[in-house]
Amino acid sequence: MTEEHVPPPALDEVIQHPTRLTIMAFLSGCLEAEFGAVRDYAQVSDASVSRIVSALQDADYVKVRKGYVGKRPRTWLALTAEGRRALTGHLDSLQAIAESARHAAATDPGDGPNN
Amino acid sequence: MTRNDPSAADAQAARQALEAAEHAREAARSRPAAPGWYGAARGLLFAVVFGVICGPWNGEIPLLIVAGVALVAFLGVHVLVASRGGVITMPHGPVGQRILIQAIPVVAFGLGWLAALPFGQAGGAIASAVLAGAALWAVTAWAEGQGRS
Numbered sequence: 228m229t230e231e232h233v234p235p236p237a238l239d240e241v242i243q244h245p246t247r248l249t250i251m252a253f254l255s256g257c258l259e260a261e262f263g264a265v266r267d268y269a270q271v272s273d274a275s276v277s278r279i280v281s282a283l284q285d286a287d288y289v290k291v292r293k294g295y296v297g298k299r300p301r302t303w304l305a306l307t308a309e310g311r312r313a314l315t316g317h318l319d320s321l322q323a324i325a326e327s328a329r330h331a332a333a334t335d336p337g338d339g340p341n342n
Numbered sequence: 343m344t345r346n347d348p349s350a351a352d353a354q355a356a357r358q359a360l361e362a363a364e365h366a367r368e369a370a371r372s373r374p375a376a377p378g379w380y381g382a383a384r385g386l387l388f389a390v391v392f393g394v395i396c397g398p399w400n401g402e403i404p405l406l407i408v409a410g411v412a413l414v415a416f417l418g419v420h421v422l423v424a425s426r427g428g429v430i431t432m433p434h435g436p437v438g439q440r441i442l443i444q445a446i447p448v449v450a451f452g453l454g455w456l457a458a459l460p461f462g463q464a465g466g467a468i469a470s471a472v473l474a475g476a477a478l479w480a481v482t483a484w485a486e487g488q489g490r491s
Binding site for chain 2: 250325
């Protein structure tokens with residue numbers, strides 16, 4: 228008897244890195260976030276955030292807005308609609324992986340002495 | 343029989359990633375509380391702006407200047423407080439609730455104009471400005487409290 232196993236859905240390679248996922252998830256909790264707030268939460272350097280944001284911008288997941296607070300320049304980051312969809316899909320994939328492993332563990336007869 | 347199930351390590355990594363993502367999302371939603379004066383400032387500045395521009399005195403330059411300054415201050419206070427902590431959060435609550443929050447000051451403004459019947463334009467302008475300002479103060483304070491609950 229063969230069982231058909233549906234492979235886990237594909238994860239989004241753009242978001243898969245933990246820091247990228249952290250930044251995407253942080254932005255999903257707000258309309259916009261200032262660059263410094265994102266950096267402080269992710270606990271990485273300015274250069275790292277810039278690199279990640281550039282990659283996410285290239286994928287059309289994040290948009291960047293330059294503004295001023297008084298005379299001080301500020302950079303604001305926000306998820307695009309595509310970014311929100313991609314994040315939702317990625318989280319759904321992670322959830323499916325977690326649940327699939329749980330289901331497999333629950334139904335696996337295990338290796339007996341005759342195998 | 344072949345299996346392609348995720349390994350326990352994969353599942354553990356997936357769960358950790360999900361927890362980290364949820365933690366990050368909640369961190370963005372949880373920002374410092376608005377200053378205690380925010381609701382009062384919004385309500386007062388709103389009342390000044392509309393009390394001036396809707397009254398029979400709206401041609402007087404000094405009052406128009408006051409209204410202009412109050413309008414700029416109203417917008418400035420909003421921008422300052424809305425972006426506190428470096429995060430501009432999403433509106434909270436169901437759509438109906440959000441519409442209600444916006445509608446209450448508008449309704450109060452309209453009801454205030456009933457005072458124009460006995461007291462003329464001046465009475466209507468003052469009553470509507472005061473009622474709308476008070477309503478804006480109240481819904482702002484309520485919305486800020488809801489956002490932290």
